[in-house]
Amino acid sequence: MDDLKTGMIFDIQRCSMYDGPGIRTTVFLKGCPLSCKWCHNPESQRPLSELAFYADKCVRCGKCGEICPDVHKLSARTHKVHYQNCKACGRCESVCPVHALKLIGKTYQIKEVMDILRKDIPYFASAGGGLTISGGEPFSQYIFLKELLQHAKAENIHTCIETSGFTTREKIDGVLPYTDLFLFDYKVTSPELHRQFTGVDNHMILENFRYLYSRSQAVILRCPIIPGYNDTEDHFRAICDMERQYPNLTGIEIMPYHSLGREKAAAVNKAYEITTPTADDTVKKQWKRQLKTFGASDALLKSF
Ligand code: SF4
Ligand code: SF4
Structure with a gap:
């Protein structure tokens, strides 16, 4: 292991409650091969500061x-x-x-991140939390990602990767021994619409998801829903089908759109074409009704 390896990080959030189980320290790596129109971290997409x-x-x-x-x-x-x-x-x-x-984006050595993580170990122990590596797309800094996971596991810290799934099988295999949980995005069902909304189709992503599932890895499927983009009958039906087809998923969650990305995109001079407001309670209730029609479990309906 090499604790002098460096990565480009745009944020480290301590005491996060939303990036996996328990209280977590989330490290956000910069750079992403996707360009989702609704990205809530548009400042993460470019690889450099x-x-x-x-x-x-x-x-x-x-x-x-x-x-x-x-x-x-x-x-x-x-x-x-x-x-x-x-x-x-x-x-x-x-x-x-x-x-x-x-x-936005500063270079950190592994040992600097580990120094921050070690301060949070007491919280991890009391609340069942750990390290989450998010982005951007964490696999876009594969060497740093793997090294950080290895260091965390060496100190018995629970590890989680939040990913779009757009990466190679080799890289997935490389992190498997050091990853306890994957938060895996399921964005759009149709490959064509997936390409239109995110810049890439979902073939490799779904292959990787099925691979993780077949290896009995812990996976929470996270489904961002954006009004006017993927809140379609087809996609809701597909989410419910996924829930039935993969009963051993650790979880499946709906992630309603919020519009925070718009301001962040403007700050870094990036285009952000979505004008949809943050999904409110009325919209969410309507989604719940639809999902229920297609057989969503109570757990899925309670996830948002
Ligand atoms: S605006 Fe000028 S001072 Fe500020 S980061 Fe850019 S080059 Fe540096
Ligand atoms: S001009 Fe605005 S951005 Fe520049 S230093 Fe003053 S307050 Fe900050």
Whole structure:
């Protein structure tokens, strides 16, 4: 094992309750081969560091413009950011008094992540939690992913990967000995629509899911539902079919869309075409009715 290996991480969230069982520390790796239209972490998609500018926080003090005039162009009423000129050095982040600038993605060594993880071991022990590696797509930094999992398992920490499933069989085999649980996305049923909405079709993803299941790995199938995109009868029916067809799944959950990604995309100058509002209770009730019609279990209906 090599604790000097480095990875590009855009966030580490401690005490997370949503990324697997118990209280977890979630490490978000940067870079993703997919480009889901509803991505809730659009700042994760590019593999390298990048600048985020939160316009609503900016008080136009001008400090960033003084140190980096090629990127930050300020006038009395506006602050335009010329992202294409940014070298992602992070100097402007450090002078901004109101945290309107942030460098997304920093390089960490394994040992730095492990130092953070070790502080949380008492919480893991008391609440049955552990490490979750999310993204982006964790497999896009396979070497770092595997190394981090190995280090965590060496200290008896429960490990979980949150994945789109878009990776090779070899990489899945590489992490299996060190992974206790997969949170595996099931986004769209039709391969064509999957490509249209995420940039890739779902052939390899479903192959990988079936492979994990056949190896009796613990898998929670997570189904993001986005109004107007995949809240279709066909997809709901397919989710219920999956639940019946794979009775030994550790779980199957609906993940209703929320619109947080829109602001985050704007901050890193990324297009975000979805205008759908966050799924509210009325929409969710309607989904539950439909899913029930197709035979969803109580557990699935209670997952959202
Ligand atoms: S991150 Fe560096 S290069 Fe980019 S805008 Fe800030 S100071 Fe300029
Ligand atoms: S330093 Fe921060 S508050 Fe000041 S102009 Fe730049 S982004 Fe706005």
